[in-house]
Amino acid sequence: MTAAENIAENVDVLDEEAEIEQEVEVKNEFLTFFLAKEEYGVDILRVQEIRGWESVTRIPNTPLYVKGVMNLRGAIVPVVDLRDRFGLENAELTNTTVVVVLRVIVNESEKIVGIVVDGVSGVIEAAVSEVARSPEFGGDIKTEFISGLVNQNDVMVMLLDVEKLLASECMSLEAETSDS
């Protein structure tokens, strides 16, 4: 066997190894939280920080679920209430209510958005194969922001597509105002 063939062989082996590694799959981690007793999860890489709830400044003429803006170390950050967004019953603010600060990419620029949740529950790991597709319900039930379902200790966790959720937030409203 010549040296060149030897090297080629080695490369093949390496390739196969890489493939095997890919099959093993990196598990994605998700931060889970409660919204009106339902458990949701977001990609943990999108989470910048978690803050206790503090009052926000209301922005006039915005949908109810946009709670307002808060001061995040000098940056003005909008806060969205997901319970209102999903039309869940409006729970009261408790001492577990927190704001999860997410970084999302909208129009190629990074935006920071806070979401109000009833409480953070933990971090779960899920491989892509473990994520089930969300069923279609039709009608009023909003599933377009749910990227998948994960079963964790017999509890169903809904994984949120934050990019889609919050991008549509900023985008659709932008379109709305420029139309009017």
Add this chain to the structure above:
Amino acid sequence: MSIDMAQFHQVFFEESFEGLETMESGLLNLDKGDVDEEEINSIFRAAHSIKGGSGTFGFTNVAEFTHIMETLLDEMRDGRRTITDESLEALLHSVDCLRDMLSAVRDDTEVDEEKVASSRKELEVILSEETAASEPSGSPATSESVEVSSVEAEVAAKQLGWHIVFTPHANLLQTGNDVVRILRELDELGTLAAEADFDNLPNFDALDAENLYISWDLKLTGDITIEQLDDVFLWVDGDCDLAIMPIMDKTPVVAATTTESAPAEAEKTPEVEAAVEAPKPAAKKAAPKKSAAKKPAASASSIRVGIDKVDDLINMVGELVITQSMLGMLGEDFDMSRVDKLVDGLAQLERHTRELQESVMQIRMLPISFTFSRFPRLVHDLSSKMGKKIEFKMSGENTEVDKTVMEKIGDPLVHLVRNSCDHGIEMPEDRLATGKEEHGTVELEAYHKGGNIVIEIRDDGKGLDASKLLEKGIEKGLVTPGQKLSDSQIYDLIFMPGFSTAAAITDVSGRGVGMDVVRKNIQALGGVVEITSELGVGTTITIRLPLTLAILDGQTVAVGDEVYIIPLMSIIESIQVDPSMINLVAGKGETFKLRNEYLPIVRLYETFGVPSVSLNELTEGLLVVVEGDGRKCGLFVDDLLGQQQVVIKSLEANYRRMEGVSGATILGDGSVALIIDIPSLMRLANKH
């Protein structure tokens, strides 16, 4: 090239454009025949550094072009050439041309070759005309500069060629240079006899294939200048030991003296002098890389800050650190007996913080001369084009403005100055006929006034004809016949979109063209523009701009339990209304009478949908009379809270643009307050 040159491009372009401005203003200052040494020197220096830079970066065409300009300037500097109108004009043209070329290189677009060629020809014609007459000996086209040409003159006469000892450092190849290429280039210059020296070659097992162990002894014969050699070795400078000696016909003594000077010269050449013809392969290689790296560089703008401002900042930070450590010590074992010290310390902290803030804002401030500097040229060109005689005066060029404001005010100012020259100033004969001086005057002045920067453009031309403007306004349907308008209201008409007054003002074109854009741009900066004019005497346009866009003087107002900020600029007055002042139009449109005007009332809590409102009666709260877009209205708020400077934060950065709101700020208690945008609020209120 071991360094990625692209990283320096941005700086090079900035400096070059600055240099072009220096050249331009210098050229305009050069009075015909009257040679101001210093002026010419500064023009020459600017041209020289552009040439040097462009040569280094491989923008050969720019370097070559600048070289011709430099030759001409050099002759002027030495007094070998009298300065004529034509030569100045040619130089001005070539400055334009150079600017085009540089922008083309920067933006990676095509250069207008025709223009370059014609401008170049213009220069060459002038050069050939007079050098033939006055200076037969020196051939300026090849002389780099004075010192080089003198060396050359000494040796060139009896020189056969060059003896070059070329000892590359071992790492030469790693820097991307190729000895073979260098040798080949030398061979192209003349007849090359090369001898390689293998003495340093190590044994095979010690040999590193990436290192270079060979040195060369080269004899190059032919009519070759030292610059040509320098060009060849330009890119290996610093990576090799180089000794260049001229081979003389018979006198080895001269050779010995020049031996020492030549390498030294070769060393400094790349820094000071330009490569007239940079090595072609290197230049080509650099080109694609440059275009790739340029896109992001173009968007990031830089700012030049005076060292004194930076020193100020450092001092201030030093003070701040001292105060902080003092407070820290105080906090370690604090008891009530030392509360005085704490109060003192906090006061100091506050003072230093404010000073620091001011110093930081200062960094963004640049003298407005950066914008003004283009106007002498503009007026010069316009007046010669239109056959008018216009004197241009500037004052207050050192007035400092925020960089963003300055960048955006340039175009509106150009428009206004052009208008003044075009439509304001009359033709010389008309001026004489009306008993004015033949020379018209256009003045540009900038000054600070009460937290604003004011720019005035004054001309002593024919002024605006209010009655003609009014006629036009009625014709356009902007004014209803019989409506009584004040002069300033009439002048405001020219800012209306589509108010072309071609017939009304001049035969050439109308003063209205683009004036609406001018006003829009100024308003976008938070400024106002006003016109005062007297028929037959002149027109003054006054632009008032905020000093900075980052901070605004605001009035905090309370509406329910919410706090909003109204820019002080838009507030005229705040009043408590009497029920007798309030009227209803068509049963619901609320208006109030302020002196002789009826102004609409906007209830802020309605427009903004404030949930917690306790005050509904107009008489209980206050009306803030505001103005925006030339319209006034009364904003109904619960109370005025106070005036303060607020730092403007963008809502768009993380959310989106909101109607009625220009941005947000953070109040002393850390909460967010929205800043009201009056014109936008009025539109919003109309929809409700």
